[in-house]
Amino acid sequence: MRQHTSTSPGRPGDVLDRDAGRPTSAPGRGLVAGDGTTTLITDLPYGPEAAEVARGAVTLALRGTETDVLADARLIGSELATNAFVSGSPPLVLCVDRRSLASGGLEIEITVTDGGCSRQAPASPTAPDEQAESGRGLAIVDALADAWSLTTGTSGSRAWCRLIHRPCSSSAGA
Numbered sequence: 079m080r081q082h083t084s085t086s087p088g089r090p091g092d093v094l095d096r097d098a099g100r101p102t103s104a105p106g107r108g109l110v111a112g113d114g115t116t117t118l119i120t121d122l123p124y125g126p127e128a129a130e131v132a133r134g135a136v137t138l139a140l141r142g143t144e145t146d147v148l149a150d151a152r153l154i155g156s157e158l159a160t161n162a163f164v165s166g167s168p169p170l171v172l173c174v175d176r177r178s179l180a181s182g183g184l185e186i187e188i189t190v191t192d193g194g195c196s197r198q199a200p201a202s203p204t205a206p207d208e209q210a211e212s213g214r215g216l217a218i219v220d221a222l223a224d225a226w227s228l229t230t231g232t233s234g235s236r237a238w239c240r241l242i243h244r245p246c247s248s249s250a251g252a
Contacts, residue, residue, distance in 0.1 A: 115176065117139075118135055118139035118173070119171065126160075126163065128162065129159045132155040132156050132158070135172055136155040139174035140174070147186070153222065154223060155174070155188050157219055158189075158239070159190055161190075161215045162192040162235065165192075165195050166193060170192050171191045172188070172189070173190075173191075174187070174189075181244065183242060183244040184243040186240070187238065187239070187240050187241075188239050189238045191234060192235050193235075194233045195235055197230060219237075219239055222241070223240060224239075224241055
């Protein structure tokens, strides 16, 4: 049975609403195309390799995208997956939505859900000590994304972000 996953911030889908609030996903990888939208949903391994798998999945979902946009999306996917592994519990699920905009631009939404954690989501990302080896993930997401949110709970957590790429006008004055 294929299930729908919505990543719109105003209407969270059944990633966290289903059953006991635990994230679920369609088996394996899925690409669904139609109406200028492509969605990729995949399970991520619960381990440090989640970041690498997330980068690969984002690359697959966004193939043909400009290099700088792809680099930002890969970094965000990697950071969200790492946060889910470090702070959450299994299962980890990645969803990448790609929408073509009427203006010729591109809207990308990246969502990572996990099985939950006991810590509350921070009100805003905080900068770690200069010497700290970790703790920069949400600050990176905040700097790169046009919008983002993090919701945590004991039965499921959801990190979501949106990137909007607007094409450069070729008629820009010099």
